[in-house]
Amino acid sequence: MKLFACFLLLGAALNLTFAEEIKLDEGVLVLTEQNFDQAITDNKFVLVEFYAPWCGHCKALAPEYAKAAQALADAGSEIKLAKVDATEQGPLAEKFAVRGYPTLKFFRNGEPIEYNGGRQSADIVSWVSKKTGPAATELTSVSEAETFLAANEIAIVGFFKDRETDAAKAFLSVAGSTDGFQFAITSNEDVYAKYEAKCGSVVLFKPFDDKKSVFEGEATAENLKKFVSVQSLPLIIEFNHQSAQQIFGGSIKSHLLFFVSKEAGHIEKLVEPVRDIAKKHREDVLFVTISADEEDHARIFEFFGISKEEVPVLRLIKLEDDMAKYKPESTEITPEVVEDFVQKFKDGKLKQHLLSQELPEDWDKNPVKVLVANKFDEVAMDPKKDVFVEFYAPWCGHCKQLVPIWDELGEKFKDHESIVIAKMDSTGNELEHTKISSFPTIKLFRKGDNKVIDYNNDRTLEEFVKFLEAGGSVEAESDSEETTEKVEKDEL
Known part of the structure; x- marks a missing residue:
């Protein structure tokens, strides 16, 4: 005991500080003002989330964040995920200019940069991996390819033997500049055979719809970027906290919105039958479902002037400066109505739908x-x-x-x-x-x-x-x- 006391006194005399032990919460480092610097020093790459316990967005992120930490650990990555309760660690929040929750910053060799990736585990893993390694992972065997595809829900693979072709260069350029997705490249014949791919092709693997999409057309950077943006989304995507960034941040700015009730079975009865129509128009119009069963969606219903009693109902919105909205002539939702509505929109034959309330009888009685x-x-x-x-x-x-x-x-x-x-x-x-x-x-x-x-x-x-x-x-x-x-x- 005396020896320990002397050690503490010696440390104080030499102006030493003793880092607090770093605890783990579901694989995520729990950082405080006392152990923060040590964690950043000891780890080359650290993604830090500054959160507030009461923040709804933070609560929604928590399970995805833990899942991403586990995925990185399972892959043997040197990238660590950490979190700071900004309401308890005020000096840290102030030091890194935290003004909202959650705020995420990526520390690379101690230097922070803003995290601007998605909020799902796959997005997080992809973003941090892209910041620490090559633009595209080299796949030299079938086992490596299988491991790569198993680790990433969305994976884009370029099958190129000659890396000096314009197509290969465009692919690697897109891989390096596109956050949120993992890219790989291979020249291995066994991998070609396993996935029935041709030399010079680009394939996007995904867990939904037709499971994979093969790029067609001229392999320019612009075309490849749009291919990834479009094909990485389901034909019909559900709007929620996790998908919001994918929906609004994608290249498709025209959205056909199905205001429906999942509990009433509207998805199966009305939305699924239009899947072929969604596929036909997928490069121009994104098909989105918005559930009336979710209280969080009340503001969206208000924005479109729709009451939950009107569900099921269709609207179309063009996400530009004027946020133009359109309403179909028919209140029915059938494949015929949907096809006619979308085609008229694409042809420029629709007039904007503008909301207007009823004029109160006493509108001019008061000052x-x-x-x-x-x-x-x-x-x-x-x-x-x-x-x-x-x-x-x-x-x-x-x-x-x-x-x-x-x-x-x-x-x-x-x-x-x-x-x-x-x-x-x-x-x-x-x-x-x-x-x-x-x-x-x-x-x-x-x-x-x-x-x-x-x-x-x-x-x-x-x-x-x-x-x-x-x-x-x-x-x-x-x-x-x-x-x-x-x-x-x-x-x-």
């Missing part, structure tokens, strides 16, 4: 006028009026804070002959000419020329009055962006 999409132009585009409109969302906290000020503004100008104060719920009303991407958004529709002027000043009664009395010519004195709630479009 603040209540607008809906179908009535908007008639009121806001009146050349004799300056119409000041707040576009809001009922769930937006900043919009709720603005209510008493906006009501006071309406009261001030209720008898003004040329100024109208109005508001519109933009979760239930959409305009073709005005797209709203954050809440609250405030715009002045100026009288005379109907010019639309964005309001970016402070949200105070004084600033609103000053802006209106100047006819919208007052320049912004402060940036209110930090107090604006953004619409999360990637959640649909």
Whole structure:
């Protein structure tokens, strides 16, 4: 005991620190402020998750993260996965600028880089492996190929004997620049025979649909990237936390959405029969199911103006700046309806479906006028009026804070002959000419020329009055962006 005490005193005298023992939780290193530096020093490659115990996204990631750690350990990899409870280890979270949960950083020889891969175990393994090894694993035997395919749900293999061909170079270029997937390359004749592959071919192996896809066409980097992006997704994919990044981050930006109930059997009755149609259009339109049985999907239903009582129902969305949405003419979901709907969309024959609520009978009884999409132009585009409109969302906290000020503004100008104060719920009303991407958004529709002027000043009664009395010519004195709630479009 005396010897141990002397050892501690000697360490203190020499300004030494003793690293806390690193514990394992399902194969994941549990790091703290006391053992963090030691873990990074002792391991060449470490992926660290900064999490909060109460965070829903962190909870969803936990099993996939542990699964990835186990897969790396089983493969004998020197890559380690670790986690830090950022709510308990504040100095570490501050040191690495953790501003949200989960935040993942990959430490390579002690230097951190941002993790931007997927949230499923296969995505994690693929991303960290890509950062630490060759772009494509060399397969020299059938056993190596079998091991490689067994370890990766999605695997892309190039069958090239001559690595100097343009096709082989394009393949290796895509392998090196594409995160989230594992690539391999082989010139072994036995491997060719095992997988019935031709020299110069590229094959994507997967656990769903037809199990593998063979690339066809000119093997350019651009074509190969699209092949991987398209063929790595199921013909019909279910929207959930795990698949969201695959859906929104892929190359296909047009999505046919089936709002269905899995419990009611809609998948088997209505979705499965359109599988051949999905295959026909898979390079242009992604077929996605969204379950009405999941409470987490309520915001998506709201975004499309759909109630769960309407299920099953179809919609189509084009993920571009205007987030154009389309609705089929028929309420039925049959192969014929789906094929007609998708083909008309591809041919540019569909008109956007814009949401509009019913106009309240008392819409103009109060100082603040209540607008809906179908009535908007008639009121806001009146050349004799300056119409000041707040576009809001009922769930937006900043919009709720603005209510008493906006009501006071309406009261001030209720008898003004040329100024109208109005508001519109933009979760239930959409305009073709005005797209709203954050809440609250405030715009002045100026009288005379109907010019639309964005309001970016402070949200105070004084600033609103000053802006209106100047006819919208007052320049912004402060940036209110930090107090604006953004619409999360990637959640649909």
